[in-house]
Amino acid sequence: MLFAFIDESYTQDRYYVAALVISVDDIGQMGDALKEAAAYAAGFGVEMGTEFHGHRIMAGRDGWEPIRNKHRATGQIYRHTLTKLATLPAVVYIQGVDVARLNARYAYPDPPHLVCLRHVLEDVNTYAASKGEEVIVICDQVTDQEAHARRFGIYQKIGTPGYRPSKLARIEQMMFADSSASPGLQFIDLAVYLYRRRDAHQTHDARAVKLVDTLWWTLRPIVAKHRRWDP
Incomplete structure (x- = not known):
């Protein structure tokens, strides 16, 4: 049995959804890695139990105040955590979409979150099939999660739309969880936030660009696929 932990990150112009897929046998190892x-991070004054969240770490808020405006410490903690993630027997899938192009191409486009989510679910399903495994999908809590659950049920009955339709037969169920209690959701938040910063964030700060690039290549060994769809 596999577990796929899913989270999103977005700007006004681009949306991204990512999945971290790992065997049930390695869930304990993942929890140990986050600990x-x-x-x-506690060595920098961050209280144990503080939720790992990409934007909060970079902004130094919601428990990460001890490293606010301490760019070196922020980079060290983020890189150390991604190093732990990259050593896990896991894979990461990232799917994005250019929102403006999506809205320009279609008269009645699906919401960008839904577009990215189904692309990631297709990736997860294909990976599970290649391993001969079933998979349980765990998503971070969102305001419209009931609608997503209903749409997932429709996909399993009639298939996903697009050029690679799938009934997601390997996905046993999809549920939603509180990220503060889930190492998998915290790890994938760091990954998808990083990719969004690398793909969509514009800055003239050379140090910031170098840091994001370094962090990306720390994570890259377990990224099975990353794509931004420009309709």
């Missing part, structure tokens, strides 16, 4: 990352 080790938390112990490392």
Whole structure:
């Protein structure tokens, strides 16, 4: 059995959804990796139990105030945590879409979150099939999660739309969870936020660009696929 942890990150112009897929046998190892990352962050004054969240770490808020405006410490913690993630027997899938192009191409486009989510679900389903496994999908809580659950049920009956339709037969169920209690959701939040920063964030700060690039290549070994769809 596999688990796929799913989260999103977005700007006004681009939307991204990512999945971290890992075997049930390695869930404990993932939890231990996050505990080790938390112990490392505690060395910088961050309280144990503080949720790992990409934007909060970079902004130094919601428990990450001890490293606010301390760019070196921020980079060290983020890189250390991604290093722990990259050593796990797991894979990451990232799907994005250019929102403006999506709205320009279609008269009645699906919401960008839904577009990216179904692309990621297709990736997860294909990966599970290649392993001969079933998969349980766990998404971070969102305001319209009931609608997403209903749409998932429709996909399993009639298939996803697009050029590679799938009934997502390997996905056993999709549920929603509180990210503060889920190492998998916290890890994938760091990954999808990083990709969004790399793909959509514009800055003239050379240090910031170098940091994001370094963090990306730390994560890259377990990224099975990353794509931004420009309709």
